[in-house]
Amino acid sequence: xxxxxxxxxxxxxxxxxxxxxxxxxxxxxxxxxxxxxxxxxxxxxxxxxxxxxxxxxxxxxxxxxxxxxxxxxxxxxxxxxxxxxxxxxxxxxxxxxxxxxxxxxxxxxxxxxxxxxxxxxxxxxxxxxxxxxxxxxxxxxxxxxxxxxxxx
Amino acid sequence: xxxxxxxxxxxxxxxxxxxxxxxxxxxxxxxxxxxxxxxxxxxxxxxxxxxxxxxxxxxxxxxxxxxxxxxxxxxxxxxxxxxxxxxxxxxxxxxxxxxxxxxxxxxxxxxxxxxxxxxxxxxxxxxxxxxxxxxxxxxxxxxxxxxxxxxxxxxxxxxxxxxxxxxxxxxxxxxxxxxxxxxxxxxxxxxxxxxxxxxxxxxxxxxxxxxxxxxxxxxxxxxxxxxxxxxxxxxxxxxxxxxxxxxxxxxxxxxxxxxxxxxxxxx
Numbered sequence: 001x002x003x004x005x006x007x008x009x010x011x012x013x014x015x016x017x018x019x020x021x022x023x024x025x026x027x028x029x030x031x032x033x034x035x036x037x038x039x040x041x042x043x044x045x046x047x048x049x050x051x052x053x054x055x056x057x058x059x060x061x062x063x064x065x066x067x068x069x070x071x072x073x074x075x076x077x078x079x080x081x082x083x084x085x086x087x088x089x090x091x092x093x094x095x096x097x098x099x100x101x102x103x104x105x106x107x108x109x110x111x112x113x114x115x116x117x118x119x120x121x122x123x124x125x126x127x128x129x130x131x132x133x134x135x136x137x138x139x140x141x142x143x144x145x146x147x148x149x150x151x152x
Numbered sequence: 153x154x155x156x157x158x159x160x161x162x163x164x165x166x167x168x169x170x171x172x173x174x175x176x177x178x179x180x181x182x183x184x185x186x187x188x189x190x191x192x193x194x195x196x197x198x199x200x201x202x203x204x205x206x207x208x209x210x211x212x213x214x215x216x217x218x219x220x221x222x223x224x225x226x227x228x229x230x231x232x233x234x235x236x237x238x239x240x241x242x243x244x245x246x247x248x249x250x251x252x253x254x255x256x257x258x259x260x261x262x263x264x265x266x267x268x269x270x271x272x273x274x275x276x277x278x279x280x281x282x283x284x285x286x287x288x289x290x291x292x293x294x295x296x297x298x299x300x301x302x303x304x305x306x307x308x309x310x311x312x313x314x315x316x317x318x319x320x321x322x323x324x325x326x327x328x329x330x331x332x333x334x335x336x337x338x339x340x341x342x343x344x345x346x347x348x349x350x351x352x353x354x355x356x357x358x359x360x361x362x363x364x365x366x367x368x369x370x371x372x373x374x375x376x377x378x379x380x381x382x383x384x385x386x387x388x389x390x391x392x393x394x395x396x397x398x399x400x401x402x403x404x405x406x407x408x409x410x411x412x413x414x415x416x417x418x419x
Contacts, residue, residue, distance in 0.1 A: 003200075006203065006204065006207050007203060009207055009211045010203050010206045010207050010210070010211060012211075013206065013207075013210045013211045013214060013312075013315065014206075014210075014315065016214070016315075016319055017210075017312075017314070017315025017316065017318055017319055018315070018318075019322075020315070020318035020319040020321070020322035020323075021314075021315070021318040021361070023322050024254060024318055024321055024322055024325075024357060024360075025353065025357055027344065027348075028250050028254060028321075028325060028347055028348065028351050028357070029254070029348070029351045029352060029353040029356060029357040030348050030349065030351060030352055030353055
C-alpha cells in the first residue's frame with residue numbers, strides 16, 4: 001500500500017469518527033435544544049414539592065421557558081424554597097404570576113407551570129413568586145377521599 | 153510423606169510467590185506506562201508512524217465495528233419494541249436505544265471488540281518483535297523502541313477508541329431506527345424527539361465519550377504491556393495474546409461498572 005492511500009484511509013476513518021461524534025451530539029443528545037443563554041432567577045415557596053428536583057422543567061402554557069436550578073429547605077417556615085432559572089428572552093411575566101407543580105401524565109415527571117398574573121410590573125432577577133401551589137400527592141388525595149367517604 | 157505442617161508451609165510459600173509475581177507485574181506495567189509517557193513527545197514529531205498505526209489499529213477495525221453496531225442496534229430496536237409495546241409506550245423506543253448505546257453498550261462493546269481485534273494484534277506483534285530480539289537490535293542501533301514502536305501504537309489506540317465508539321453508537325442508533333421506525337412502524341418524529349428529550353449532552357453523551365477514552369487508554373496499555381512483557385518463546389507469544397484479550401476485556405467490564413456507579417446520579 002502506498003503512503004498516499006494509507007493516509008486517505010486514515011483521513012476517512014478520522015472524519016467518520018468525528019462525524020459520528022457530531023451526529024450523536026446534535027441529533028441524539030439535547031445539545032441542540034439546550035439554550036445556554038442568560039437566565040434570571042426567581043424563587044417560590046412551596047409547602048410540598050413532591051418529586052420536583054434540580055433540572056426539572058419550568059413551563060408556561062406547556063412551553064419550556066426554564067429549569068429548576070436549586071431546591072432548598074427553609075426550617076424557619078417549614079417549607080421548600082425552589083429557585084427557578086428562566087431564560088432571559090421570557091422576561092415579561094407579571095409580578096403576580098402563579099407557580100404550580102404539575103405532573104406530566106399520570107406517573108410522569110413533575111414540572112412547574114407558570115401562569116401569568118395581571119400586574120403591569122414584570123418579574124426580575126431575585127424576585128419571589130407570591131403564589132405557589134404545592135404538588136398534588138396522590139396518596140394524600142386518596143387518603144382524603146377515603147376520609148370523606150368514612151365521615152359520610 | 154510430608155507432614156501437615158510442611159504442606160501448609162509449602163502452600164503459603166506458593167501463595168507468597170504468586171503474590172510477589174503479581175505485584176511485580178503491576179509495578180512493571182506502571183513503569184512501562186511511565187516510559188510510554190516519556191516517549192510520547194518524540195512520537196508526536198513523527199506523525200507518519202502514528203498514521204501507520206492508526207491504519208492498522210483504527211481503519212482495519214471499522215468493518216467489525218460497523219457490522220456489530222448495526223446488529224446490536226437492530227436487536228435493541230426489536231427487543232425494546234416488543235417490551236415497550238406491552239405498555240403502549242413504543243414511542244419511547246428512541247429513548248431506550250439512544251441511552252443504552254450512548255451510555256453503556258457503545259463504549260463497552262467497542263472496547264471488547266477493540267481488545268479482540270486490535271489489542272490482540274498489537275500484543276502478537278510486540279511479542280514476536282521481542283521473541284526475535286528486534287527490540288535489542290533497535291537498542292544496539294541507538295533507536296529507542298519506546299519512541300519508535302510503542303508510543304506511536306499507544307497514541308493510535310488512544311485516538312482510535314473514542315472515534316470507533318462514536319461510530320458504533322451512531323450506526324447502532326440508525327440500526328434501531330431502521331427496525332423500530334421502518335419495519336415496526338414507530339412514529340419517526342417521536343423516535344428522535346423522545347431520544348433528544350432524555351439523552352443529556354453532559355450527563356449521558358459526555359459520559360459515554362469519557363468512558364470510551366478511558367477504555368481506549370486501558371485496553372491499549374494492557375495490550376502493549378502484554379506484548380512487551382512476553383516470555384520470548386512461541387508459546388509465550390500465544391499465551392500473551394490470549395491474556396491480552398482476557399485481561400483487557402475483564403478490566404473494561406469491571407471499570408465500566410465502577411464508572412457507571414460513580415457517574416449515575418441518584419438524586
